Each structure stands twice: as structure tokens, then as C-alpha cells.
Amino acid sequence: MTRLRALDPARHGALRLDKARGAAERRLVPVGRGEIALAAADMPVLLAKDGQTGHFELVALVGLVEPVNLFVSPAGYHATSQPQAAGLTALRLDPEGADGLAVDEADASLGTAGEALFEGGRAKRWRRALEAALADVTAGRALADSYARRGVLRPLSVTLTMADGQEQVLDGLYGVAEAALAELADADVVAMHRADELAPAAVLTASLAQVERLRQLHNARFSRQIAAIGLGIAD
Amino acid sequence: MSNTAEGCDRPVRRVVVVGGGSAGWISACRLAAAARRGGSDVAVTLVESATVPTVGVGEGTWPTMRNTLAKIGISETHFVRGCDAAFKQGARFVGWADGTPGDGYYHPLNPPAGATDVDLAPYWQQTPGGADFAEWVDFQASLCDAGLAPKAITMPEYAGQANYAYHLDAGKFAALLQEHATQALGVEHVVGDIVRAGMADNGDIAGVVLADGRTIEGDLFIDCSGFAALLIGGVYDVPFRSCADVMFADRAIAMQVPYDDPDDPVTCHTVATAQGSGWIWDIGLWTRRGIGHVYSSAHQSDDDAEATLRRYIGPAAEKLSARKLRIEAGHRERFWQNNCVAVGLSAGFVEPLEASALMLIEASMDAIADRLPRTRGAIDTAARQFNAAFTHHWARIIEFLKLHYAITRRTDTAFWRDHADPKTWPDGLAERLALWRDHPPAAVDFDHAREVFGWPSYQYVLNGMNYPTTYARPAASPEAALAQRWLARNERMRADAMQRLPKHRDLLRAVREHGLQAV
Numbered sequence: 001m002t003r004l005r006a007l008d009p010a011r012h013g014a015l016r017l018d019k020a021r022g023a024a025e026r027r028l029v030p031v032g033r034g035e036i037a038l039a040a041a042d043m044p045v046l047l048a049k050d051g052q053t054g055h056f057e058l059v060a061l062v063g064l065v066e067p068v069n070l071f072v073s074p075a076g077y078h079a080t081s082q083p084q085a086a087g088l089t090a091l092r093l094d095p096e097g098a099d100g101l102a103v104d105e106a107d108a109s110l111g112t113a114g115e116a117l118f119e120g121g122r123a124k125r126w127r128r129a130l131e132a133a134l135a136d137v138t139a140g141r142a143l144a145d146s147y148a149r150r151g152v153l154r155p156l157s158v159t160l161t162m163a164d165g166q167e168q169v170l171d172g173l174y175g176v177a178e179a180a181l182a183e184l185a186d187a188d189v190v191a192m193h194r195a196d197e198l199a200p201a202a203v204l205t206a207s208l209a210q211v212e213r214l215r216q217l218h219n220a221r222f223s224r225q226i227a228a229i230g231l232g233i234a235d
Numbered sequence: 236m237s238n239t240a241e242g243c244d245r246p247v248r249r250v251v252v253v254g255g256g257s258a259g260w261i262s263a264c265r266l267a268a269a270a271r272r273g274g275s276d277v278a279v280t281l282v283e284s285a286t287v288p289t290v291g292v293g294e295g296t297w298p299t300m301r302n303t304l305a306k307i308g309i310s311e312t313h314f315v316r317g318c319d320a321a322f323k324q325g326a327r328f329v330g331w332a333d334g335t336p337g338d339g340y341y342h343p344l345n346p347p348a349g350a351t352d353v354d355l356a357p358y359w360q361q362t363p364g365g366a367d368f369a370e371w372v373d374f375q376a377s378l379c380d381a382g383l384a385p386k387a388i389t390m391p392e393y394a395g396q397a398n399y400a401y402h403l404d405a406g407k408f409a410a411l412l413q414e415h416a417t418q419a420l421g422v423e424h425v426v427g428d429i430v431r432a433g434m435a436d437n438g439d440i441a442g443v444v445l446a447d448g449r450t451i452e453g454d455l456f457i458d459c460s461g462f463a464a465l466l467i468g469g470v471y472d473v474p475f476r477s478c479a480d481v482m483f484a485d486r487a488i489a490m491q492v493p494y495d496d497p498d499d500p501v502t503c504h505t506v507a508t509a510q511g512s513g514w515i516w517d518i519g520l521w522t523r524r525g526i527g528h529v530y531s532s533a534h535q536s537d538d539d540a541e542a543t544l545r546r547y548i549g550p551a552a553e554k555l556s557a558r559k560l561r562i563e564a565g566h567r568e569r570f571w572q573n574n575c576v577a578v579g580l581s582a583g584f585v586e587p588l589e590a591s592a593l594m595l596i597e598a599s600m601d602a603i604a605d606r607l608p609r610t611r612g613a614i615d616t617a618a619r620q621f622n623a624a625f626t627h628h629w630a631r632i633i634e635f636l637k638l639h640y641a642i643t644r645r646t647d648t649a650f651w652r653d654h655a656d657p658k659t660w661p662d663g664l665a666e667r668l669a670l671w672r673d674h675p676p677a678a679v680d681f682d683h684a685r686e687v688f689g690w691p692s693y694q695y696v697l698n699g700m701n702y703p704t705t706y707a708r709p710a711a712s713p714e715a716a717l718a719q720r721w722l723a724r725n726e727r728m729r730a731d732a733m734q735r736l737p738k739h740r741d742l743l744r745a746v747r748e749h750g751l752q753a754v
Contacts, residue, residue: 053749
């Protein structure tokens, strides 16, 4: 549940923002195009569809069974990097608010810990950070759109086999299919290379192995253990 | 040309489609797309008159249209945007069983849950209080009642959470197909009035001669010339087999009714409301509703029928003009003669109660385009198979449509009393209805493995109309446990669909604004 309000120095002047607590209750977080390699060092980076538009977005899988971000815990943040947008989930652009911002007062990253929202009565640095994160996420969307147009995306099945034998399938995830890439015409391959789309595709595919890291984090936190994770990409 | 061994071996390379409505352009697209896919050198030419207007009816499809469009290579997004199309999840029949307030049932496009594993009808019959059949065996009726779409914007093109077809603007559909056929599939488009056919020695059509003197030669001719039936009727004089003694409706009046508010809900199913001497269809498109009255002129005057339609529409009808159509219910005795196949209205027509017109065009092209005879010699065998299959299909369509009327308990007008008279029933229907008092309709009741209307459709209509049945009481058995599992699964699917799926208009807006993804 969100509780959005235009940013107001009088109401929010004492608040602090702890980026490490951002996106604490999400299984998927947006990833910017410039963050793919960094995020892939810890988490699977793949694609999911926006619920409103159906367009593909670049996302990191950060949770499995429960709707929690396994990298975020009271003990701290458990990855070498955090996608920018994930640390800023408490903020929105809002022309009515101070420095063009709104805050989600219900977001777990807002409180008494972290960095001050206001410095000298202004929140400009947060506005700049949010705009930069959104611009990079937009660039990630453009990359995903390009993959979709080239027909190289396929549904990705992530099957969790629990220790009790039950299976759970994560729906709505997509990856770049190596088989589809291999079928591209030479000219398309060159075009993708020149547009710097081939290397990210390889990183995305390699990052899928990070589901094992998620399994370890899950099992360290929850009693219902995941015995194995199966990955499959449609032809 | 003679029907010699050389003639038999002559390859089929030129296919000529005569007529440019939905039937003509679907045929041309399917033939050209199949040729491309198969790497053949078959050339497709479509000849259409500049002066004869298309009939432009047929605004409801079957789910088969998704496969047809995918085979043709048209994206679902392009189709929805270009044809003002909406999604259709079945039909609701109002007032057909007894005409009392609240009389209505769904014929959804989803089959009953577990249809390939277990027949739920005997279990439904044991439910206390007489649950609604469609509601009990499947979740799609709930979606229709709630105005929800069969899919979400995140689902790929041509895939849905529930089975679906379309409502579309027939004029825009033909235009979209024409553009695709000529620009993407290489179909040659010839505009001209056909004045006669040039005949070969063996009785085949060698070419069609246009008023300006041009001759369009071909190896195979698809007659999509509508009610004119220029080739199958005009050249071959294949007799027409009327079914007016079974299906009484011979007139239709149609109106296009704009929404009061552009954001009004778009109904996600056809509504077919029984009237004194016929029924009214009501379908929702993106910008308007298509509403029409199908009736029997032997039971109601044209003026009364139009007044009935205007009463149904209400004040919105005051400034609208009505389009009138004559229905000659029936079909050709043969659909494929020599090297000419009739597809669409030239093959036959019957009232659009279950939207079978476009489906029959698609089924015809599945048979023709996907197995195009490679030589003249193969044409005769293909013709025999096609004629047998479509004679059967037509008989079963007429029987299924008649079923909607035959088991009515309405006695308020002569129209309904005449329909309920077994003397007007086609052969076999009385026997089947007697059987279905004690046994639910099942696959073994039908001759063909691929019936156009399968046993689930018969169950939806029979049980929707509360046809009196006394099925054997199911015993506790492994099958009963299987039925319970399917019913439980159906409830889970209902809950999930009701929670996940958007309002129909919201989905249509999202498709128009953002498009659907291919995967």
C-alpha cells in the first residue's frame, strides 16, 4: 500500500532515506541499461512486462517465494550493488511537491536512518538522482523493446522445487533466447553489435545462474526450504 | 484443354479468387500466405467488381480467427486497431427457453472444465437447487457478467487466459485484409466486372472475361462472389438446397449504434435476445454496437420487425437508418465443381445465430489452402473430399441452430410454436434429442472427429435451456474424484481470472495505445 504526498519541507523536513531499505517488499526491481553488468554480479537480470502497457522492462529478480527482496534484511544489504531505482522507491516526480518530488510515506526506506531528504531546505539532489535512475531505466526499456522487435525474447520458466517436494512456478519472466539469436540474419547480428545490444544479451543470459544465490538467501531466511531451482527458456 | 494424362499432371499454379468481401480477401490471404510458407510458386489473383458492393455482414468470429490471422501474418494489435475489433467470449441467449423474466444462459467459448478427461454434466445434474450449467462447469460466464476481458495486456498476441474470438467491423476487416494481401503477400488485385467465363474442353473454367475485354486465366477458381454466385451458380448451375422449412428467418435489419459515452463498457459476448418472430443480436465494438433483428417474414411484417428493433435500441435509434437484408437459408448441393470452389455466401448462408459465416470461410480455406491440389488430377479427389465434408458441416450447423429453437418452451407466438413442431426438425434431431434425455451429448454421438459444433456446445445449449434430462446418477468412483479435482481447479481459475483480468474496454484501450507483445 502506498501513501503518496507531495514533498513538503514542513512535513518531511526531518525525514531520512535509507536506500538500502528500498524495494524491501518486491520480488522484481527495475534495472537501468547502465547497471546490467553490476546487477548481474549478484542477481538474475531478465525481462518482465509492465502491467499497464505490456511493454518489456529490464528487471532484476530479487525474491522467490515470499514478496520480499532477499538482498534487503534488518542486518543490512547483501549485494555488491543496488539498482538505482530500487533505492529510490520512496520518491516520485511530482510538479506539485518541493523540488518537483513526492514521497511515499509508507515506504520502508523512509524514517530516521539513512541520508537526510533535505539539505539546506532543498531536496534537489534527490530529484537529480531520481531523474538519472529513471533515464537509465528508460534506456533499459528501449533495449528490451529492441530485443522484442527482433523477436529474440522468449518466456522463461523458473520452477522452484521445495524441500517438501512441492513445485512452484514463477510466471511472467522472459529472457533472450540463444536459439533465437543464433537464427538472426548476419546483418541483424551486426546491427545489434553496433547498437551495443549483443553484449548485454550475453550478460543477461549468464546472470541467470544467480538464481542459486537467491536460493541460498531464501534458505538462510525462511524455514520452508527450496531444494532446487529449474530454469527453462521456450524455443 | 482436355482431361488427358497430360492435363491431369498439369500443375496448379494460378489461383483466381472472384469477389472482394471478407470471403475473397480471407481466401486470397490464406492461399498466398500458404504458398509463401511452403515455398511454392502459386500466384494468387483476386478479381472484384468496382460496382457491386460487398454485403458487409459477419461481425462475429469464432476462436479459429486467431489461427487464421496468425497464419496470414497479421498481428493481433494491427487487427484490433484496424478493425475496431473487440474480444468475444461467447454468446448469451436471452429469452429463448421460456421467455420469462430472468430467462438467459451462456454458450461460452471455453469448453467445460476437464472436457478431455471427464464429463461433468451428470455431476452438475446432482447439484441442489439447479446451478447454472455454464457457470458451474467453467469460469468464463463470470468474466462475461463482470465485463472482464479474456486476457491482460501482458499476455502475448493470440493468447488468453480464457478462450476468445472477436467482434469486428466487417468493412474495415475486408480493407485490412486487402492491404495485407496486396502489399505483404503479393496478391494481384484486378478490378473489373466479370461478364462470362471461358471454358476448357473438360468443363473446367479456363478464365474469366471482364467487361473491358481482359481475361484472367487460372487453374483453380475460388467463387467468393457472394449471393450472386457468379461461377458456382452462374457457370455451373449447381442447385441450391434450401433449408427455409427448418430455419424460418429470411430477413434481417441491422443498425450501427454509437455509444452514448465513449467510455461506456464494451460487452465481451454476443447478446442474442429472443423476439416474437426472431431474435436480436447485439455486439460491442470499440466505437459502436452492431445491433440487428433476424426474423421470419412469414410471421412478422417488415415494418413491425423494424419497430421491434427500434424499441430494443431505444431513443438512440431515432436518428439511425436501418440496413435491410434478405436471407435465403440453405447451401449449394455441391461446393466444389470441376476447378471451381464456392466459399462464403456463394456456398450458402443461414441466420447468424452462432456466427458460423466467417468460420465456414476459414474452414474452407483450411481445407483448400493448407492442402492445395498440386495438379489438375488431384483436384477431383480434393473436390470429392471437400463436398463430403462441407455437406456434413452444413447439415450439422443447421441441426445445431435448429436445436436453439426446437427445445424452446415458448408458445407465445406462431414462430416459436412452429419451430417446436418436430415436423420442422431436420432428420436425426428428434432421435438425438430422445437420446440426450438420458445421456449427455458426447463425442460418440457425432460422425466426424472434427465437428464444427462439438458435444460441449450441445451441452451448453441443452442444459442452458433446461432441456429435461435424467442422466445416470454418478457413483463414487475414481472418475468422481477426477470430476471433483477439475471442479476445484475451475474455481481456482475463476478466482485468479476475476482478480487478474482487466475490464474489456480498458484492455482494448491498452491494446490501441501500447500494443500486444508477440511473446
